[in-house]
Amino acid sequence: MLWYKDAIIYQVHVRTFHDSNGDGIGDFQGLEEKLDYLRDLGISAIWLMPFFPSPLRDDGYDIADHNAVHSSYGTLEDFRKFLGSAHDRGIRVIIEMVLNHTSDQHLWFQESRSSQDNPRRNWYVWSDTDTRYKGTRIIFLDTETSNWAWDPISKSFYWHRFFSHQPDLNYENPAVREQMWNVMKFWLEMGVDAFRLDAVPYLVEREGTNCENLPETHAVLKELRRKLDEQFPGRMLLAEANQWPADLRPYFGDGDELHMAFHFPLMPRMFMGLKLEDRKPITEIMQQTPEIPSSCQWSLFLRNHDELTLEMVTDVERDYMYDTYAESKTMRLNLGIRRRLAPLLDNDRRRIELMNGMLMSLPGTPIVYYGDEIGMGDNINLGDRNGVRTPMQWDGGWNGGFSTAEPERLYAPVIHDPVYGYPAVNVLSQEGSEHSLLHWMQHIITVRRSTAVFGRGTIEFLYPANHRILAYVRRLGNEAVLVVNNLSSTAQAVELDLRSYKGNILIEMFGKNMFPRVGDLPYLLTVGPYQFYWFRLRRI
């Protein structure tokens, strides 16, 4: 039932992965053809970005029909077939559920705006003025100036927390809540394993508040969870809520709301800690992270389809991140940095490995963004966040093996710069190289999956005087794993207080070599630049 706690999730947009019919756009048949690759990588779940009919003005998060597949990606039958094939390989499928809003092209909105008397009029949030909910922040600061947009057809304002072409649904209306459950049920009955619930803090509006994280929003989510457990036990809800950990905690409820939530504030602090060569940002945010119910889980990630969000950092921290990770203004978007993992880390293999090592060993379920397992680059010349959504690079051939279409017909150009281009960075060449990043990723995933301690265990931070070392012990029952990360670009000596593990020997989990037994004295380790160790503590 708690499969998501042990999962390794792979995030991919069907459009970006593999094009089976040569039209320049990835599709479900193409994705299905690559399932063996994902199985061999070791992942246990796929998170698919929106694949529904959409005008694609927000990369599919502007849904125009919740119960169908966008024609560019195939048919509903193609999806069913893909889902079955994934399950055959032991891979679960998580799909997007954009609860908060729809596209303005959605039939519901078309009907709602058509007249004041339309039965679906109250499915969206309408107003005669644009002055309500004044205390609500604007999220897309680079493009929007208000959360209200004027509709010339119905001659009134509608509420939108994101782009103005994405009107918010009205969750005060029971019919909306019922309809959205029906949408979820449609996919659950097909066999979908989980939903990634987009933008959950914003479902309900209340005057005099910031319209985020309201009790009424939690009530909506609890109702969905109750129905899910009753009718589809074992399925999972993953929340997207870019909030501070303390504000996120209520989304877990008493284990009766959402199963998982992204730990947004941790991710930028991992990058910050690495650049500062100081564990302080990481340990501090973990100290502020509250306990969650035992059935719940954090979801951790290094990069995803969005910008590296800097909403959950202080101004000083944000300036530091911009100056150190996005020197060029073109790399910045909204309050974030629109770059992939490898370019962010200067394509430094040691840092890429270290960051993945932390991703896989900190408490939570790791998510790997497609292409990061081979160190794909980005294209900051593409607008919005499209620079991190370029075609997957399968080989060094035509279009990087993504599609047989003319390059001009591709939904986005393949990366072809000398460092990150598909001739240099691709799956085929890395499969042939024993020491490639791809093989390393396969290895670390295998080691991670060899024990449940990473997914389910507790964490106890050690605080060695050397602040460049991030060290912690993960424990589950009698099993204990010591993790030691060197955030520094130089070799470090560290003394660890392991007295409570006196008598244990350390077994390094990648090479399975023994290290000396823990005694009364501080345990002295030397750690190379950006090196990390996972030690199984064994009392033999």
Place this chain on the structure above:
Amino acid sequence: MKLAEESYLTDDFLRQLINVGEVDILVGLPTHNNAETIGSIVHAIQSGILRGFPRERAVIINVDGGSRDGTPELVTGASIDDARPASNLHALRTLHSISTKYASSPASEVAFRTILAAAELLRAKACVVMSPESANIEPEWLSKLLRPIYRDGFDLVTPTYRRQKLEGLLITNLLYPMTRALYGLRIREAYSQEFGFSGRLGSKFLEQNVWNDGTGETGVELRFTLAAITGRYRICQSFLGEKEHIERRAADLVPALRQTAGALFSALDPDFPVWSAVAGSEPAPSTGPDQEVLLAPARVNRKRLREMFSTGVAELQSVFQSILSPSTLAELQRIAGTGREEEFHYPAELWVRTVYEFAAAYQKSVISRDHIIQALAPLFRGRVFTFLMENRNASADDVENNIEGLCLEFERLKPYLLQMWKSRE
């Protein structure tokens, strides 16, 4: 050899330095029983670092001379890191405060050497020494002393202060005018308890023989400034504002003379090739005014100053005979015999000649060098008496003009010192 030199650092201190690792900014804080004030000083230092250098790797290093009041524990307890309760200061990164004890009694040269060694081991780019005896350290002082080094490539930043007009008389009547005349650079506070320096200057000074030949036992901070001048390092002054001291006892004059005049006289021999070639003086680059003078009335026991001068001249006659020229001594004896306060006058020219003759005698070691320095004390009191009388009703500008006049007198009579020096060779 290098390893042997580093052996004066304890194993525990080395362990702490290993944990700190490479830093950009190092703040040295020598202490001895400063528990009452050290908390606010460390807080001001931390605030200064976080305001002026929020991204830089920084460390506060306390070098303690055997405090028995818990001073080191107060410093180390102020670290900003992830293992302590939240501080009211938000730091991007860990800000270590570490401490080491070097002795059971304070010695500034040992403390400074330890700070220099730590700076070298940690590869600090910019360093600053702060005094635990400054009662009003402001966070901005950190930036004022460090920024010229960290951002502008200077190697030494000495402070200037807003002082009462009759404060710092040893500096205004001896140290400033003499260093200016001899070394050619107008540095108001060549001997200071607060100053910034570059890692490269610190490392260079650490290698010098001053630690081994005994000359670094007092006034090592002044030797540091002089080393920066003779080594042609980039030096500037930074105005810090008003400085409040913890009260000092009058008996501190002789130690102060040892640390200033003694250190300066000690340096003249090795620095002879440099200062003998200098004529005139140039201003040092400054941020803010070179000096600001306040006009608060001073409470000085003038009668006691005059008495100590006269008694000294009488009792130390035999000593002065081996130090001073007959004409200088005769003139001093004439002044000592002056009956009325209004008639007592120790003129600038005579004071300069006195000091230069003391410097020459010190170089030749005509008697014990420490006795030479002690013998200067009563004469200095006489000079102070005259300075007070001349400036008791003076404006700020008048005081500055008088100091400038004394400086020019030191410059004018420099050939006299050179002549004595060469004749003694």
